[in-house]
Amino acid sequence: MATQTVTENALLARARASHSKEDCQTLYAEWADTYNSDLADASQDYVAPFLAAETALEHTTNVKGLILDAGCGTGLVGEALARGGAVTIDGLDLSPAMLRVARNTGVYRDLDIGDLTQPIEKPDEVYDIVTCAGTFTHGHVGPVPALREFVRVTKTHGIIVATILEDIWVSGGFKAEVELLEAERLVKVVNVELKDYRRGAGDKATFVVLEKVGSV
Numbered sequence: 001m002a003t004q005t006v007t008e009n010a011l012l013a014r015a016r017a018s019h020s021k022e023d024c025q026t027l028y029a030e031w032a033d034t035y036n037s038d039l040a041d042a043s044q045d046y047v048a049p050f051l052a053a054e055t056a057l058e059h060t061t062n063v064k065g066l067i068l069d070a071g072c073g074t075g076l077v078g079e080a081l082a083r084g085g086a087v088t089i090d091g092l093d094l095s096p097a098m099l100r101v102a103r104n105t106g107v108y109r110d111l112d113i114g115d116l117t118q119p120i121e122k123p124d125e126v127y128d129i130v131t132c133a134g135t136f137t138h139g140h141v142g143p144v145p146a147l148r149e150f151v152r153v154t155k156t157h158g159i160i161v162a163t164i165l166e167d168i169w170v171s172g173g174f175k176a177e178v179e180l181l182e183a184e185r186l187v188k189v190v191n192v193e194l195k196d197y198r199r200g201a202g203d204k205a206t207f208v209v210l211e212k213v214g215s216v
Helices: 002-016 021-040 048-058 076-083 096-103 146-153 174-183
Strands: 066-070 088-093 110-113 127-136 154-165 187-198 203-212
Touching (some): 048 076, 048 127, 048 154, 066 076, 066 146, 076 127, 088 096, 096 110, 146 154, 146 174, 146 203, 154 187, 174 187
Parallel strands (some): 066 088, 066 127
Antiparallel strands (some): 154 203, 187 203
């Protein structure tokens, strides 16, 4: 058990120290097969995906609508959404290895490779719900253009649920970007709440719920 904990902490440290998408791809190619079991360990208790899905289900009246799980990883959010009654879920992630694991869950309609630091290759106003859990963290994806792209692909009155690691919510520019989107009358901020991210490690994340009210 001690060896496993050391390994998973080292992998998490590498994830948060990544400096490029190539770093991330290399890491997740190594980590994909044990990612879920490592982060389910009592020392980690990675609850963010489940709380993100729960938050999305609480704030939608259209659980059977079309959902985009952006930065879907191994499919933890998708599985939680499916357990809550979601039917049609698409996934998007940078890592082919993580997508392979997500495909094995059987809960996704489509799974595509996608880089959230670039425009999303999806049409405007397609999704009723967009979720993004665990991607807005150190060494991964910033707020621009990702948040605005989430708004673009979401239908009017659809919702966006994203987790942002607590210590980059302000310093990483996420709070400012959410406020800008609201000032431009593209979104209504439905809820901003600090919740557990990795309960075992004491990490917190800002859970943001946005309703799309205007077109990008």
